[in-house]
Amino acid sequence: MSNKLINWFRYASPQTFYPLAGRMIPWFWGLAAIFGVAGLGIGFLLAPTDAQQGEGYRIIFLHVPASWMSMFIYLVMAFWAATGLAFNTRLSGMMASALAPTGALFAFLSLWTGALWGKPMWGTWWVWDARLTSELILLFLYIGFIALQAAIDDPRRADKAGAILALVGVVNIPIIYFSVKWWNTLHQGASVSLTKAPSMAAMMLWGMLLCALACWMYSIAVALMRVRVIMLERERHTDWVRALLAGRE
């Protein structure tokens, strides 16, 4: 294996990942700012008014990226949880814990902006249709994951318990995504999907995609910051953290 250019397993150890994450964070913040400004600029200044919904549709530039992120972060979290269970790597569990609050934030944003959008367009803040209900369950799964990990003192055991909860909850993700196809719901179907051409004007789509990219970059930056703190906290008795902290003072 010595002829490989990069030994990826090297970065599975917190000691080497800590400085790498620190170097990457400013880049992701920068990209988040650039994409965010570009996406919101296009969304609010260049994208046309919608024929049905007028200006009110513009909440889509936050609502859809937040919903996508809430589902995607859960998948990533479950992936790290499974990796941690299977390979007993320390970093995996830390990544899963670092992602959970950001996922919960996006799930909440998705529900909140959806309610603000639903009242003027549909005529109600909330209905118990399959899409809205399964997204609410996703928020509860995130909160449950965070609470379960917080309730167990031993971090390795907390990781295991959280990982099982995260993996069980994964079934909810396809349910959220396909709910508008499988059942008749008040929520409309997907405007953008891999299987068909997007049913949106091009400018609206660009604004939305750029905002989604901004949310990705923000999520990565915040997750890396959080995982750095978790690393220091969990590994505070090791030599590398002691050396690092001694060097700071």
Add this chain to the structure above:
Amino acid sequence: MKPRHKRIALILGGLAILAVAATLVLNAFRSNLVFFFSPTQVAAGEAPQGKSFRIGGMVKEGSLQRQPDGVTLRFVVTDTEKDMTVAYKGILPDLFQEGKGVVAQGKLAADGIFTASEVLAKHDENYMPPEAAKAVGDAHERAAANKAAAEAAARTTRP
């Protein structure tokens, strides 16, 4: 088999069992997970009798009428196969329009009129500027006019 492989197999097996279980449960709940019934389903007796439920479909063009009492609205919900008349006292959402989607909650009266207590607008997933929407609408009208002209021509040429 290394313990690591055993754990991976356990995780994958567990996920597979979970997926099967979820599929079975969702299939069993299928009829309870619908948010609304279409007029065709109501006509086929699939909607609950004597209980409140929701119907959904399109508001039929030209069917919205204000009743003589001045507060009751009547409109027809259609799924293009079956129609259903809905009576509603209240304020309609902004997006409520003839030819657009609607979901109404209420009870089916004995005279076949659905008395709604809540009316919600259901919009589609298309977002486009008003000019584009107008262009699409005009194209539809032209297509319909062409079709009608062609049919008329076919009738006149037929002996």
